[in-house]
Amino acid sequence: MTEHTKVDHSSDNLDETMPSTPGPTVLEKSKPRSANMAANKVECNACPVLCQITEGRTGACDRWGNVEGVLTRIDPVVLMRRPVGPPASPALSLQAQGQDAGGGVAVQEAPASTELVPETDLFVSGVGSGTTYPDYKPAPFIVASKANGVDMVTVVTEGIFSYCSFKVKIDTDRYLGPEQSNIRHKGEIVGHVTTAEYGSQMLSLGGVHHLTGGSKKEGRITCDVMMALGNKQAVELSIDGGAQLVVQAGKAPIVDGVEEKRMRVGCGSAAIGIFAKQWFGHTDEVVVVDDHITGVLTEHQAGRCLDIPLSGIKMKGRKSTPGRYFQVANPGNGWGGTDISDPLSIIEGFDPEVARPGLRLLITSTTGEHAEYYELDEALQPQRKPMPAPLQKTVDRIGENCEPSLASVLFLGGAGGSLRAGVTENPIWLTNSIKKSLVNVTCGGAPAYIWAGGGITVMVDVLRMPDNSFGYVPTPAIVAPIEFSMRLSDYERLGGHVADVQAMDDVLARANHRIIDWVDAASPWPIAGKPVLG
Template sequence: MNAPEKIRCDACPVMCYIAPGQTGACDRYGNLAGRIVRCDPLTILDRAAASGTPLIPFAAGAPDGEWDGEIARPAEEFVTGIGAGTTYPDYKPAPFIVSREVEGADVVTVVTEAIFSYCGAKLKIDTDRHLGPERAIVRAEGEPVGHVTTAEYGSQMLSLGGVDHLTGGTKTEGKATCATLLALCNREPVELTIDDGATLTAQAGHPPIVNGTPEHRMRVGCGSATIGMFASQWHGLVDEVVVVDDHITGVVSEHQAGKVLAWPPTGIRIRGHRSTPGRYFRVSEPGQGWGGTRLADPTEILAPFEARKGAHPGLTLLMVSTTGEEHAYYVLDDTLTPRPHPLPAVLAPTVALIAENCEPSLTTVLFMAGAGGSLRAGVTQNPVRLTRAVQSQRTRLTCGGAPVYVWPGGGITFMVDVTRLPENAFGYVPTPALVAPLEFTMPRADYLALGGHAPSIRTLADIRSTGGEYTAGPARRLP
């Protein structure tokens, strides 16, 4: 007996031969009765979702999703690239080129799923904790998947993915990178380890977990900024305040904010590199302690107090971190040595005020990619015109219905916040590469002027009723 005939899927460069009733390597396309069928549905967003209506599935069996409908405006319905299929790597018109009326204007939206080998994720981790030195390798499952970049205001930045990790290293590295990007973009938790640094659990829209401890607060500012904001709250309640911070540690009596309040000198001395008055750099190596330093005991940054400059027995000192999570109160003894004492009740509200002004710590994941190749040819017969139309904002680019930031310069390089897309909007192909939805929206006249594929334009009603090349039959994963 002859084996059932396999058919070739041309939805990605892998070009799988798929047996009847089976899916390809990506689990996104299958052979159903001799026809390649998309295993999850095209997604249409409905603005009525703001009032509780779920996502409108293109075909039966689609899971309900949550969506506020806002970014689908001004149209009542918006066809996303999620579940549309792709034209890569061969030229053919985009899977769906949809005509619809928006406030009296004839608008065309070109819908496709793009396959990105040139893609990555930029992570913003809200924490004062030291994650690792700049340029340190970030690993997933032991494989290098990115690196630490710059520290920003209250956050550490990571750059993950890119073509070198996806396809330029070992096969294991490429698979680990693809799996990491896919999980992060679909808002799933991922454990990362950083060379000479921390272990991090990152999940878009959730607090980061550093070395097993969830972060709760993003610092209100550096030590100097904290003093600038709250010096008046401490005035008259304590003799000196030091806000400990890995970047800029502040001392209120020396700080300009203290000078404005006529704060008397205290004879305090800080071990560190003085910048401007009341601002000190490099008081400690970075770490997991106070204000992102390695300090468990903040008095390590204090040099002996000077009596000739105002220090005296009984002088009071508050030391606090930039989130208020660490604080301690001291009184100078007869040798001008700070001794710990319970925090006076009168100072407790000032520490709580710092904490109140801290934003919740979150992990932000931005998917970043460049749209090129035959993807653009699937939109127009003259691809450079599409690039120029997007760059000039005559054509609106969205990703799964979400607004994107398009980088200036050549090409269509964009970033999108993954929490703005419906759930599970991203997929993959085992080249390895990520699959992401894209939509190009413009007036019909502009689309035709770009050299668009006029014979392939269809109405939204037609798409809803008859589907498309990869959407025949119920939307389901084949057995």
């Protein structure tokens, strides 16, 4: 890792365990200087910490360094190549040479001439673009382009987000912990369990109160977790009163040391509705065990519509509507997200006035991972029997209809503060233009959902962003790429910094950069002539 320089003042904000981003190459920035600063240092104004950096070293975030007396963005700005058209020349990728032997910054100069691709085939992302904090001046890149014959502009920057979090959607029926329970990493609280959704458990991680509202250690560790999640790395978490987790974007979650396989097909009632006709004639009763709604075929409306006679089964729990039972067991890691290992434990018995010996009973979970077949004996006690082939086929089909268990990681941040001043002199015009769908907002090129209401609150799937899109500053806060694309005429109307618009050729000539292929083929090209949100 490139050695960094401690801050001459406010050094208590820094910590050697803070995460870092890979580098290096160069993007030049202004050369600020404080009156009491040594001649071989530059002061970095990319965040409020104001590191004073010795020549050949980097600041605390490892993102900015002192290269021959010039404050320099160490990582290359990432450009993305459109998935159509002729391939770009390899000469376009200006890769870093790495560190020198003394731990300093070594960078590669841009070649004198470079074969260029058409500007419409490239998109300048915010990844590695640098910032103009405190944004009293225009964004690092304001790039002109054309789309369908329309003059376009994309304003590119790295936003410093204190007000941000990650929402983690875990597709599993497994119980993770009570709602509102604290989530910890290395003993520090970094988030909480939020409301479960259909077939998924939801976590909220990070946020301004954990970053800045607690102890310095809590803030540092929260920042560490957030940056790792955003950069698609695995993170270990523990839930108070619940499970131990390993989550990683796009990977199956590991719950209490076991990798999850399936997301449930639906609740117990939904499973009854889906498979009732397939069970008809092959069994007399079906119980689908679920933590939330356990279904009973013969009482359920689907069973009544098929004229399946009642079985006389008596279930534990609280009866809701016919054939739907709540709270048959406690949440857990057993059958259907409950704490049971014996499915008969949720059955109180059978009504002798209705049930009969030989009655056939299938009990299955909502994923099909657990299933047993029983027949009632003369005392109306269920006796386990081999699973008949037609019923095994339906159990297999339940599993077939379960999607793979995955963890999805969504970045949620408020693009406020002075970031907007880097786009326009009048930020409310930018906000209003976004709400009117005149401006397309992306994060690392990935489409961003804009939340309703005031402000510019963006949400984006990190899997659709380039690798290592997220950084940090040791205030602490998360650094994330953001781009605003619009028609040139609209940019002029919203009071944009039109005088600072530059051609793609100029970006390629002056900025060290690397070009990657478009990350997600399903993502629309951000510069479409007619920007559409989300």
